[in-house]
Structures are given as C-alpha cells and as structure tokens.
Amino acid sequence: MTIAPDDAQQGAPHVYQAMRDFVQSMDDTLPGKFEITKEGIVHDMMAPIGPHELTAVHLRKRLEKIMPEELVAHTGTPDVEVEAEGIMRHPDIMVIALADMDVPGSFDPRTLIAAVEVVSRSNPDNDWVTKVRDYPLMGIPIYAIFDPRTGTGAVLTDIHPTPDGPRYATRKDFVYGEDVTIADWTISTDGLPRY
Template sequence: MTIAPDDARRGASHVYRSMRDVVQSLDDADTVPGKFEITKKGIVHDMMAPIGPHELTTLHLRKRLEKVMPEEVVAHTGEPDVEDAYEGIMRRPDVMVIAWADMEVPESFDPRALIAAIEVVSRSNPENDWVGKMSDYPLMGVPVYAIFDPRTGTGAVLTDIHATPEGPRYAVRKDFVYGEDVTIGEWTISTRGLPLYRGDGAEKAGSSGV
C-alpha cells in the first residue's frame, strides 16, 4: 500500500493527538512523579526529584539570568509546554528564556518564540537531554539550546540551526566546564557553585551564591 505524504501527515497527526491526550491525562492525575514529553520517537518519561541538584541548578540559572536580562525578558520555569504540533513534538524545558509578550498565549508556547531552551540533565535519563532534545529542538526551531550536566560538571551551548540530510541541526557547539562563564543568547552568566550529583543522592556545590 502506498501512503501519500498528506495521508502520512494526517496519520501522524492523529497519533500525536492521541499521545497528547495520554500525556495530558497523566499530568492531570498528578500521581506519577517527573514529567512526560512527546518526542519524534514517542512519549518519554523523565524522572526528576522534587529537590536536590536538578532543581537547585534550575533555580540558580533562572536567578542568574534574570539579573543580567532586561525586564521584558524572563527565565521561565514550569508550564506551559513548548509545542510544535506539525512536527508532533511537545517538550517542557527546565528553563525557557522568552519575552513577556510571547508568553501571552492561550495554550502552549511557540518554540520559535523562545530565545533559548535550557535543560539540566536528568540523572535517570541523560540521553533525553544529550540526544533526543539535541535533535528535537532544532527541528522545532528553538534557536539556542543550553545543556547543564550535574553528573559531570560540564555542559554545552548549541546555536545556528542549519539544514542537514537528517533534518535541521545545530551547527555550532560550545562546550564548557563548571566554573567558567557561559553565554546564552545575548547574556553571560557564571557557572561557579552549581551543584553536582553524587552517588548517595546528596548535592555538592561550591561556595558562590546565586
């Protein structure tokens, strides 16, 4: 059987809507910890501890960015999702750098309205941040993707989306280690004192404050 492109797109759209309904019901139930996202490969469940290095890193990054950004730009955490229904992808970055004006939407954020998406690597599923989102975010049109990895005290900032045979990909990657300054979009912040994962689950951080 031959499936025409438009038929394939309609079929994919139907599958995406079904997955979106499942994710919405799980979010509404609020009985399963972590967050559910829809990728090009299906639903992914990212377990996150409510406290600890992951959430502390998110807090540090939000506060450090908002110290240097203009008032009309925020480092937003939480809902809503970032959604590209055409591509069948729905993500929820740990931090979304976005203008106040672009937050005034009835449902999900437009990924192309984001200035940057920032992820703190999950200890339970690091491939989601280092592999899945590295492919999904340029496909969605997110111009800057910054990754902070508390497992290793390293990270990367990816920019400059360009076309490849596998689809849109980031052309420029700047790696960093904790302790260095890092530039996300137009703003530079310190990475000193960001917490690290430890084998016992406790956090470890340097002496510098937020």
C-alpha cells in the same frame, strides 16, 4: 523510558493527539515529566531532586539578573509544541519575552530565545541526544545543557539544514567554574550543584 507506538514516526495526527491526551492526563498523577518526541512518549521518572531544581533556580536567577525586564527565564508551564512535527517538550528553563507568554495553550517554540536543560540523572540521553535533535527541528535557536553528573555542559546554536533535518551547527562546551554565554548574556557556573 520511551513509549513508542508503531506509527509514531509516521506523524499520524490521530496518534499524536492520542499521545498528547495521555500526557495531559498524566500531569500531576505520576512523578516525573512526560514529553512527546519523534519516537513517542518519553517519561523522565525523576522526581524533582535538590541538585536538579537548585541548578535551575541558580541559572534562572543569574539570567534574570542581567536580562532586560521584558524577558524572563521561565521555569513553569506550559510546554512548547510543534503539532505538525508531533513534538511537545518542556524545557527546564525557557528564555522568552513576557509578551510571548500571553497565549492560550502551549508556547510557540519559535518565540523562545533559548531553552536551558539541567541533565536528568535518570535519563541523560533525553537531554544530550533527543533534545539536541528536537530543539532545532522546533526552531529553538539556542539550546544550553548543564550536566550536574559531570560538571560540564554545552551551548548549541546556529540552526542549519542537514539531510536529517535542521541541526545546530555550533557547539561550545564548558566546564563548571567557567563563564558561559547564552544568547547575549554571560553567567557564571561557579557553585552549581553536582549529583
């Protein structure tokens, strides 16, 4: 569900701050996840369910097993935020250096090596449409999508300018069972749960 104030798209700083305050006040109050996009507040009503959370755990462990020690596949808080664009997102997994996590407040999305999302059963367009638009705008160089509904996914890379703003130029689709490369690391998708 998206809650979009009339002037959300104008990027008025007071509107973004009001949405940000609302999102922070809802943390741990209502089930699901709140994020701020160009259209307004997105509420992914999913309560963490087994296949979604288990997929995130498998991916995190598989990545951390082969990444250098100074990097993590982080699944916690905080969010990533570009206040000037009026966007605050919370990727399921953030591949980031430990040193870049030592900041007050939200992570700078430009410090992420990759964002990984497990598609929500309740709001798949949030992962397949709006994050495909928002993540390159935020400067996240690699966006990997895993979709337990279909057993497929994609890795998007190579941000380039377009008339509609920065977009990913390269998309590599995969099906569960194939190996997938995220940045410098190739992991198996064997045995990932399905919805």
